[in-house]
Amino acid sequence: xxxxxxxxxxxxxxxxxxxxxxxxxxxxxxxxxxxxxxxxxxxxxxxxxxxxxxxxxxxxxxxxxxxxxxxxxxxxxxxxxxxxxxxxxxxxxxxxxxxxxxxxxxxxxxxxxxxxxxxxxxxxxxxxxxxxxxxxxxxxxxxxxxxxxx
Numbered sequence: 001x002x003x004x005x006x007x008x009x010x011x012x013x014x015x016x017x018x019x020x021x022x023x024x025x026x027x028x029x030x031x032x033x034x035x036x037x038x039x040x041x042x043x044x045x046x047x048x049x050x051x052x053x054x055x056x057x058x059x060x061x062x063x064x065x066x067x068x069x070x071x072x073x074x075x076x077x078x079x080x081x082x083x084x085x086x087x088x089x090x091x092x093x094x095x096x097x098x099x100x101x102x103x104x105x106x107x108x109x110x111x112x113x114x115x116x117x118x119x120x121x122x123x124x125x126x127x128x129x130x131x132x133x134x135x136x137x138x139x140x141x142x143x144x145x146x147x148x149x150x
Contacts, residue, residue, distance in 0.1 A: 119134045
């Protein structure tokens, strides 16, 4: 059996550009406090949004089981860790290409001080982890009347 591949130099150039951006962006934006001995083989993409009352993080984790994901908060550092397990290999199949990424992953984010870490909620549906991070109510200044002594 022969597989034909079509060359797409422009597409390959964009893929290289995106991958380099991801690598260098990760190096510059990394908040990981873990040592690199626990290196990850892939990194989930995330969307982070803010409302008046909360932040939300949506992490794409396709093919990852909910039981293989762990979310922790330590000193305002939120960490998402987990593992995407590779399917069992069969001796009956000849594997021609493996492009999907497997293995452990970890993403860490420094949370703003004005969040309530004890009230963070997590949900997992259709391969997307959603974290709801409520903000604490800002203390309003108390006005103290000044008495005039005459």
